[in-house]
Amino acid sequence: MTESTTSPPASAALPIRGARVLIAGAASLVGSHTAEHLLRAGAREVLLLDNFAFGTPEAIAHLRDDPRVRIVRADITRLHELLTATQGVDGVLLLAAHMTLGFAQTPWQAIDVNVRGAQNLIEACRLHRVRKLVFASSNAVYGYGPGVQGALHEDLPLHSVGAPPAAVLYGASKIIGEQLCRQAWQQHGLAYVALRYSTVYGERQHYRAANALYIMDTYDRVRRGERPVLPGDGSDSKHFVYVGDVARANLAAFESAATDVAVNISGVDPITTRALVQLVLDYCGSRLTPQFQPDPPGTVRLTAGGAFHIPHDKAGALIGWRPEVPMREGVRRLLAWREAQART
Numbered sequence: 138m139t140e141s142t143t144s145p146p147a148s149a150a151l152p153i154r155g156a157r158v159l160i161a162g163a164a165s166l167v168g169s170h171t172a173e174h175l176l177r178a179g180a181r182e183v184l185l186l187d188n189f190a191f192g193t194p195e196a197i198a199h200l201r202d203d204p205r206v207r208i209v210r211a212d213i214t215r216l217h218e219l220l221t222a223t224q225g226v227d228g229v230l231l232l233a234a235h236m237t238l239g240f241a242q243t244p245w246q247a248i249d250v251n252v253r254g255a256q257n258l259i260e261a262c263r264l265h266r267v268r269k270l271v272f273a274s275s276n277a278v279y280g281y282g283p284g285v286q287g288a289l290h291e292d293l294p295l296h297s298v299g300a301p302p303a304a305v306l307y308g309a310s311k312i313i314g315e316q317l318c319r320q321a322w323q324q325h326g327l328a329y330v331a332l333r334y335s336t337v338y339g340e341r342q343h344y345r346a347a348n349a350l351y352i353m354d355t356y357d358r359v360r361r362g363e364r365p366v367l368p369g370d371g372s373d374s375k376h377f378v379y380v381g382d383v384a385r386a387n388l389a390a391f392e393s394a395a396t397d398v399a400v401n402i403s404g405v406d407p408i409t410t411r412a413l414v415q416l417v418l419d420y421c422g423s424r425l426t427p428q429f430q431p432d433p434p435g436t437v438r439l440t441a442g443g444a445f446h447i448p449h450d451k452a453g454a455l456i457g458w459r460p461e462v463p464m465r466e467g468v469r470r471l472l473a474w475r476e477a478q479a480r481t
Contacts, residue, residue, distance in 0.1 A: 150269075150392055158182075160186060163184075166343060169196045171383075172197065181205065212254075229267050230387055251314065262321075263325045269390075275333055276336075276447055280308055282296065284296045291400060295308055322396060332399075333402060334378065335378045338352060339381060341474070349377070351413070352417065355414055366430045367430070395456055400455055401449050402449065403460065405460050411427065
């Protein structure tokens, strides 16, 4: 994605204090944590928009009593609903989307949500002169498969050779979303920042994301006394990022002067599959050893990637953000939350 050659205007910065911010796809892992951060930062009102097809009321139940929170039931594929919801809004965070598993199960529906839904929200932002849009993109824009190796910098193209179709479709949908944002900036001056999230994990984790699901599956197996499964030899890597760090990145994108940019939002360091499994075993105090069990062809899984890492230097330079929570601490927080949920 090529950046604008012009200097971003001062109006591209949206201070959170006193702002009205809408989160599309709010009843989610990232949405609920970002809402908490917005409220702590002094937002005047936070609108939590969701159709609750995937998001759950429980994810945002703890926010309901805050008088600055308004829950909006709406669907991003219905433009008229978005036109109503975005009236008087200063900033919009677009999280609502199907992920890789959605593209494997219902590809046409996933394309409709990720592409037409994104364009609908962009159009609503344009018509209501929303000051800034933050678009949740993904490191899937770099592709998937054994050819994805080394440092995945923001100027790399999509790699699709040997990748599962669902992963390619998901990555392509995020590329389209970024370019729709860029077109709206060039033609209408809608300021935006695209954040290319790595695999997000943390408290209120759901069971839909293929990669974060691997942590939960591993934990569940170990707690049942079953050996964890390594689909490969354990050397494949993945770059996770803790949800609290992602929420901070969302706020930093709003408040920065940057526009017409896409930046990686990744964790402190990448981790191999074997090391990730060991973190779960250590947390559980288990002496179980992993078993090697290759996935069936076409499985969308953590280990379908190669040895790579995702630099976040550009995010530091352009929006002033860096990750803070290392993987061991993040996994500890996630699994402690999971145990607390099991007790309730």
